Amino acid sequence: MTLARPFDDGPLWIANPLGITTGTEASGEPAADARGGIVVDGGRIVELVAHGATPVTPGAAARRFDASRHVVTPGFVNTHHHFSQTLTRAWGPVANAPLFPWLQRLYPVWARLDERSLRLAVDVALAELLLSGCTTAADHHYVFPDGLEHGIDIEVEAVRAMGMRATLTRGSMTLGEKDGGLPPQSTVQDHEVILEDSRRVIEAYHERGDGAQIQIALAPCSPFSVTRELMSDTAELAREQDVRLHTHLGETIDEERFCLEMFGQRPVDYLESVGWLSDRSWLGHGIHFSDDEIARLGAAGTGVAHCPSSNMRLASGSARVLELEAAGSPVGIGVDGSASNDRSSIIVEARQALLLQRLQYGADVPVERALGWATSGSAAVLGRRDIGRIEVGAQADLALFTLDDLRFSGAHDPVAALLLCGAEKADRVMVAGRWRVVDGRVEGLDVEQLIAHHSEAARRLVNG
Numbered sequence: 001m002t003l004a005r006p007f008d009d010g011p012l013w014i015a016n017p018l019g020i021t022t023g024t025e026a027s028g029e030p031a032a033d034a035r036g037g038i039v040v041d042g043g044r045i046v047e048l049v050a051h052g053a054t055p056v057t058p059g060a061a062a063r064r065f066d067a068s069r070h071v072v073t074p075g076f077v078n079t080h081h082h083f084s085q086t087l088t089r090a091w092g093p094v095a096n097a098p099l100f101p102w103l104q105r106l107y108p109v110w111a112r113l114d115e116r117s118l119r120l121a122v123d124v125a126l127a128e129l130l131l132s133g134c135t136t137a138a139d140h141h142y143v144f145p146d147g148l149e150h151g152i153d154i155e156v157e158a159v160r161a162m163g164m165r166a167t168l169t170r171g172s173m174t175l176g177e178k179d180g181g182l183p184p185q186s187t188v189q190d191h192e193v194i195l196e197d198s199r200r201v202i203e204a205y206h207e208r209g210d211g212a213q214i215q216i217a218l219a220p221c222s223p224f225s226v227t228r229e230l231m232s233d234t235a236e237l238a239r240e241q242d243v244r245l246h247t248h249l250g251e252t253i254d255e256e257r258f259c260l261e262m263f264g265q266r267p268v269d270y271l272e273s274v275g276w277l278s279d280r281s282w283l284g285h286g287i288h289f290s291d292d293e294i295a296r297l298g299a300a301g302t303g304v305a306h307c308p309s310s311n312m313r314l315a316s317g318s319a320r321v322l323e324l325e326a327a328g329s330p331v332g333i334g335v336d337g338s339a340s341n342d343r344s345s346i347i348v349e350a351r352q353a354l355l356l357q358r359l360q361y362g363a364d365v366p367v368e369r370a371l372g373w374a375t376s377g378s379a380a381v382l383g384r385r386d387i388g389r390i391e392v393g394a395q396a397d398l399a400l401f402t403l404d405d406l407r408f409s410g411a412h413d414p415v416a417a418l419l420l421c422g423a424e425k426a427d428r429v430m431v432a433g434r435w436r437v438v439d440g441r442v443e444g445l446d447v448e449q450l451i452a453h454h455s456e457a458a459r460r461l462v463n464g
C-alpha cells in the first residue's frame with residue numbers, strides 16, 4: 001500500500017478526545033489548543049479544534065469520529081531496531097549475557113537468515129510496533145548472508161504491505177574476526193559490494209520531502225564490526241546522495257576499550273575522524289560519553305536513539321539524555337531489537353525512558369518530555385519535521401489509546417496515565433489519514449497465522 005495516492009474521503013473530525021498531546025509540549029514551542037480535536041484531510045492534519053469549538057473546515061463537522069474515550073497522540077516514531085532479531089527473542093543461551101558475548105553467540109544464528117524468515121520477522125516487528133502506536137519505524141539490518149542479498153527490498157515490501165512509514169538503513173559489516181573484529185568471517189561483506197548495494201537501494205527506494213513513506217539511510221554496524229575505510233566511504237556516499245547515517249556508538253565500555261586498542265581513539269574521536277560528527281548522523285544508544293564529547297555531539301547536531309530497555313537488559317548503562325538535549329543533540333526513542341529488549345512496544349519504551357531518566361535526574365522529568373522523545377524527538381533524529389507532532393500541515397499519523405483497562409481505573413490525568421499506568425496497546429492507529437489499526441487489530445492482518453509461521457521460523461533458525 002503506497003501512502004502517496006490521493007485521498008478522496010473528505011475531511012474527518014477526530015472529535016473531543018479524552019486527552020491529547022501534540023508531542024511538542026516539552027519543547028518550548030507555543031502550545032496549541034486541540035482539546036476539541038483534530039481535522040484530517042488529504043493525509044494531513046488541516047485544523048486543530050479548540051476546547052468546546054466545532055471545526056471551520058467545510059464538511060468536517062459532518063464526518064465525525066467520536067474520540068471521547070481516546071487519548072490522542074502523534075503517531076510514535078521508533079529510531080532504532082533490528083527487525084530480524086524478533087526470531088531470537090528470549091533465547092536461553094544469551095538470556096543473561098552482556099553485549100559482546102551476546103553478539104558472538106548470536107552472529108552465527110543470524111547468518112542462517114533467509115528471505116522467508118526475514119519477511120516473517122519484519123512483519124512481526126512492524127505489526128507489534130503499529131499496535132503499540134508506532135507509525136514510522138527505523139530498522140538497522142546488517143546481516144546479508146548468501147541468498148539474502150535483497151534483504152532491504154524485502155523490508156520495503158513489508159513496510160508497504162503494513163501501510164506504515166520507515167527509514168530502512170542499509171547496514172554493513174566488514175571487520176571479521178581474522179582482522180581483529182567481533183563478527184565471524186562468514187557474516188562480513190566486501191567493501192565494494194556494500195557500497196554498490198547502498199547506492200542501488202537509495203536509487204530504488206529513497207523518497208524525499210514531506211510525506212515520504214520509505215527513506216533509506218546507510219548504517220555500518222559498529223566500530224567493532226567495520227573498517228575505518230568503510231566508515232569514511234559510507235559518509236562520503238551519504239553526503240553525495242543526501243541520505244542519513246546511522247551506527248551503534250557509545251553503547252558499552254567494551255566498545256570504548258576496543259576503539260582505544262584498535263584505532264587508538266575514543267569512540268567520539270573515531271567518529272569525528274571518519275567524517276561522521278554531523279547532523280546527518282544518529283547513534284544507537286549513545287551512553288558512554290564524557291562532558292566534552294556530549295558538547296561536541298550537541299554542537300554538531302548528531303542525534304541519539306535512546307534505548308532504555310535494551311540498555312537495562314544488557315546492563316550497558318544509561319544515556320545522559322537531558323545533557324545531550326541541552327547540548328543540542330536531538331534525542332529519540334528506540335525499542336532496539338529484538339533479542340535485547342525483547343519486545344517492540346514503543347509506548348512501553350517511552351515509559352521505560354521516563355523511569356530510567358528519572359532515576360538519573362530526579363522525579364521532575366515530565367511525562368510530556370518522554371512523550372516528546374518518542375514523537376517529535378524521534379522524528380528530528382530521523383531528520384523529519386512532518387511527522388511526530390500534532391500541528392496543522394503535519395502528516396495525519398496518529399495513535400489513539402483507550403483507558404478502559406483495569407490498570408487505568410481511577411487515573412485522573414489521561415495523558416500522564418499513558419506512561420504512569422503503562423499503556424501497551426493502541427485502540428486505533430492512523431497513518432497518512434488512513435486507519436491501520438481499528439479496535440486493537442491491524443487491518444487486513446491475520447495475527448494468529450503470522451505468529452504460527454514466525455514461531456516455526458524462529459525454532460528452525462536457532463536449531464540450525
Ligand SMILES: [Zn+2]
Binds near residue numbers: 248284337
Ligand atoms: Zn542495536
